[in-house]
Amino acid sequence: MTTRGAVIGVLMLLLAACGAGGATPENTASRPGETAEWRLVLRDEFDGSRLDTGRWATCYDWNEDGCTIASNNELEWYQPGQVAVGGGKLTLTAQRRDVRASDGKVYPWVSGMISTGRDDWYAEPRHTFTYGYFEAAIRIPPQGGMAPEFWMMPASRYTPPEIDIMEFLGNTRRVSMFVHWLNDEGEERKQRGTYTADGFPDGYHVFALLWEKDKLVWLVDGVERFRVTEPERIPHVPMEVIINLAVGLPYTPHPDTDLARMYVDWVRVWQR
Numbered sequence: 001m002t003t004r005g006a007v008i009g010v011l012m013l014l015l016a017a018c019g020a021g022g023a024t025p026e027n028t029a030s031r032p033g034e035t036a037e038w039r040l041v042l043r044d045e046f047d048g049s050r051l052d053t054g055r056w057a058t059c060y061d062w063n064e065d066g067c068t069i070a071s072n073n074e075l076e077w078y079q080p081g082q083v084a085v086g087g088g089k090l091t092l093t094a095q096r097r098d099v100r101a102s103d104g105k106v107y108p109w110v111s112g113m114i115s116t117g118r119d120d121w122y123a124e125p126r127h128t129f130t131y132g133y134f135e136a137a138i139r140i141p142p143q144g145g146m147a148p149e150f151w152m153m154p155a156s157r158y159t160p161p162e163i164d165i166m167e168f169l170g171n172t173r174r175v176s177m178f179v180h181w182l183n184d185e186g187e188e189r190k191q192r193g194t195y196t197a198d199g200f201p202d203g204y205h206v207f208a209l210l211w212e213k214d215k216l217v218w219l220v221d222g223v224e225r226f227r228v229t230e231p232e233r234i235p236h237v238p239m240e241v242i243i244n245l246a247v248g249l250p251y252t253p254h255p256d257t258d259l260a261r262m263y264v265d266w267v268r269v270w271q272r
Helices: 003-020
Strands: 039-044 076-078 083-086 089-100 106-111 113-115 132-139 146-154 162-167 174-182 188-196 205-212 215-220 223-228 239-247 259-271
Touching: 076 239, 089 113, 089 239, 106 239, 132 146, 132 162, 132 239, 146 259, 162 205, 162 215, 174 215, 174 223, 188 223, 239 259
Parallel strands: 076 106
Antiparallel strands: 039 259, 083 089, 089 106, 089 259, 113 239, 132 205, 132 259, 146 162, 146 239, 162 174, 174 188, 205 215, 215 223
16 A cells, blocks of 8 residues: 555544444534435545636636736735645645735735646636535645645625634634525624544544535534534535635734645545
């Protein structure tokens, strides 16, 4: 068995242990398999030496020589050079480096992201999904002040709704899981679940979401950690998948921190 094959084998054993270690039917959700009911519609094992640009863009839909989310006051400007594939994994690298962006501002960090969306505002998204099972094996960076994220936004490019499958907001122990929506009065609302544990930066962990018409279920390493079933909170629109390494959300990295890396072993999307 290759080294990477051994890692995957160990990961699958850990997933099985998480599912069987005293878990009850209420806090587990079956991972889809290739059956008549479920089909694998997106899969990337990152086995090559280059990012598959047929599957992934390296910015948000509003890409213009890079991008960021200005409303979050993040410190990074996303650039393609911060995205690399090699050694059986995707690497997103955040570096402390001043860059003058196309919005006229100077950002103190550059970082990387991948998205199934567009190359620019007027293009067509690569892939969008309405309902399904979304999962990725991710190793987060150990440095504070980073915000590794695995999430979904509407193909319309306007939020809410929004589903955050995984966010580590300035820390490495507590994963946040969010759903954002508009209530009947048109006001933005959100609901958050959290799960706290040690060791997230020490290896890969599988973060997953089951999104169906009547529920959202979040899982960490095969164990359910959060569930939402209120009808007004469940999105019913096509959405893009995004994985990124934000900086300074919500806390600025320590002055001695100049580099951080987020690794992704694989990404998979299943649909009924």
